[in-house]
Amino acid sequence: MTDVDIDRLPDGPRIKPKLSRDDVLMRSGMAIIAVYLVVTLALPLYAMLSKSFSTYRFDLTQYELQASDENGAFNDQVFTAAQLNDKLQKFSDLDLSTAADGRLAPSKFFPDFSFRSPVNYRIRNVSEGGRLLVGSTLKTTTDWLELDSNTFRRVQLRPVESTGLDNFKRYFSTPALFNSIKNSLFIALVSTVVTVSLAFWFAYALNRSCMRFKGVFRLVAMAPILVPSLLPGIALVYLFGNQGMIKELLFGASIYGPIGILIGSVFFTFPHAFLIISTALAISDARLYEAATSLRATPWRTFWTVTIPGARYGLISSAIVVFNLVITDFGLPKVIGGQYNVLALDIYKHVIGQQNFQMGAVVSVVLLIPAVFAFAIDRYVQSKQVAQLSARSVAYQPKPNPKADRISLLYCALVGIFIVGILAVCQLAALVKFWPYDMSLSLNNYQFEKMDGGGWGAYYNSIKLGLATAVVGTSVVFFGAYLVEKTTGFRTGRAIFQMFAMLPMAVPGMVLGLAYIFFFNNPSNPFNAIYGTMAILVICSVTHFYTVSHLTAVTALKQMDKEFESVSASLKQPTMKLFARVTVPVSLPAILDISIYLFVNAMTTVSAVVFLASPKTSLASVAVLNMDDAGDIAPAAAMGMMIFYTNAFARIIHLVASKGILKRTQAWKG
């Protein structure tokens, strides 16, 4: 064929293969999952976005006022409130924009108003359905209300809803709120640098030294992933609080503030960074090191010219993951942040404290920006990454070096003590009767029924949520990934689907939760019925953790040859049969990985579900937050540790199951 000039061949008629029944089935399957993602992600986010533009303004043209003379006779002209305001220049345009519960006293339009004066006032709505209050009674009719001055003092105008950028203007003109952006970025950047450095050396020690107990350290490093992010905050209170065991170490500084948030953030993001960097270090090519040695490069030079460049994508990826986790976390700042305001906490305060959903939506939009930005960088870096491991690569084998091995062991032991110490302190705090006045041990703190947060029921609900998320999530995600990977043709559709599957990672949990309220708690929404049920929690969790699960599934499926599909097609076997008989069994290890990932995350997540859990579906992770909030810190630690043990138990089952299944189904891999 080589001697035929392909360019000269005339275009043949375009062949458009007829869609087989299978193709139709797969495409409609993909469409269904795509619709699922639209309903559970795109539409709620849209609802949130539109909420952030929904503003409340006092419409002064809608009220008419009249003042009497000293004797109570109304001879003066009738003015609208807008005319009075124009005359007095009392309120500027920005003053008139307000929140949903805003109120404005019309007595302020009369400069010589006194509640003791004999002057009477008349006020009415210009059109039916207006909103004004006398005391706390709503008046909506256009009838004139005649009031003495003491009653007129109690009249309040209410805002009407409109659309515009007022919320954003107000947000950026409030220094307190603006400050949070600075704080959030500062905490996220510093935690990122610290965590990534710590995790790099930890992974380096495990991969590049011959130290002992590597297996143990690997397990210890992953432990923080099994607890809610706010648990380290509770441990820090017991360690460094005013009654803390080792508060002297802080030299008088307060743990309540950036220091506490930083230490806690390093704890809970450590496993994420470690996992990514460890993978990056594990695949480096021994031949590069041999070359460096033969060129007589010093270890220092080798480190900077071989090791670091080899691991750079891992480092960047882990930095972005840590940054994203920290900037979107609100549990830690809430537990140990003291007066240090961050964006994620502002959303919580606006929604729960002030019921100002519009402002909550505005902060959510602001929080989306750094998260989306980090996500875009990550995507870019991933696309630049080329396979480092070629067929000719030789795996790097560390050589024993007693001195370096001892330092490595010492370093890992220090990090290990930090992680185990935090968990141990929580367990101890949970068992002490009344810290610090009665240090005897008891199980009093496990009487969750007596506390806020939902009692033991919350714990069982969490397990239910974990299991349901694992089952539903794994099925949806794996099937979706299969359809994307193995459908032939239909490029645009697949690309759009991929994009949707990547989107959840860029959406902070808290923003997702808030978006769900706006979307699902709308009576005209056909899905309104699931609001307040377990179903919405499952859907929210599946969507929140969709991306990583999807990527795991895609990676596993990519390892399977497309030939399977061709063979089954030529044998006239339906694709679904192939899927059930071959694909699923072969991919079982990945499927198990996805389920444990979903289970563990559903057990520990707070941010996404904190707005959605109802008293009937209260959750353990939210209970930890609520109990801490109410000041029941020891029971909060007790519940947090229950989550830890449950997750550790699930992990062990997962390990045993994976081993068994690997033996039975993966024997062909030889």
Add this chain to the structure above:
Amino acid sequence: MNLKSRIAVSFAAVAMSTTALFAGTELTVYTAIEAEDLPRYAATFEAANPDITINWVRDSTGVITAKLLAERDNPQADVVWGLAGTSLLLMKSEGMLEPYAPAGADKLDPKFIDSDTTPSWVGMDAWVAAVCYNTVEAEKAGLTPPSSWKDLLDPQYAGHIIMPNPNSSGTGFLDVSSWLQIFGEDGGWDYMDGLHANIARYTHSGSKPCKLAAAGEIPIGISFAFRGAKSKAAGAPLEIIVPTEGVGWEMEATAIIAGTANEEAAQKLVDFTISMEAMEMYNKGYAVVAIPGVAKPVEHFPDTLLGAMINNDFEWAANNRATILGEWQKRYDGKSDPK
């Protein structure tokens, strides 16, 4: 319709009517009452009204208020039993409450009932602000006990006081609105400027300052008396101080949600919530209840508490809430970073 299905339908109809007869009405009741009190309250009510069952929906004051307002166009609750009076005023101004004059309303202290001819809400009991003072930790820090709000401005307390953030806590707002009423608008803000210098940090919940004081995290927690009494009973070295200028208070109150499908049952519940039996039930934990002269002293409650309650203007507090919170945030939230 054949015979079989006709029999099935009539069976279903009979079954439905009998369950209606025996199970009676189910009421969805939103509440912020302490979790541990709920079973007792429900049992007492259901003993008197066996045909009505209560389905509780409980959360903190802020969350329940947010939930009720969010559900404004599609209310899920039949009755609100045990929510802050200011929250109910907020709902009243949205036209969400069904006015109803319950039997025995004339016996209530006028402070505890909506002043409209047909009241929209009725009160149950009051929670009163107080200062929780940890004697052990205070001694360690060399502090002398304060006796008034103004005492707390003394530099000796710098960094030793915790209070709730009014932007997220009802108790915090209660404190702030009471200071503005006690000291006047300008005096109140001056007072808070001074207090801010002594505050270690602001918490998100109202009970936390007292629990932190009980746990020795801080010597002085501005919180409410009910919480202090409970912690004291649990063995904490606490003194409950009632500042001499007077203390803010908030009532827990009851109202029917407009548009409820179970109006008759809802009215029965509201009748019950202001009955003598209910007052005695509240009195187990609360020292102040809505019918005057009923309450017996509650253990660990300071006896000066009742007299110290200010004449709280709830309507003023509810109508100025947004302005006060905005001002507070501007003054203290932005520059309250730790030094």
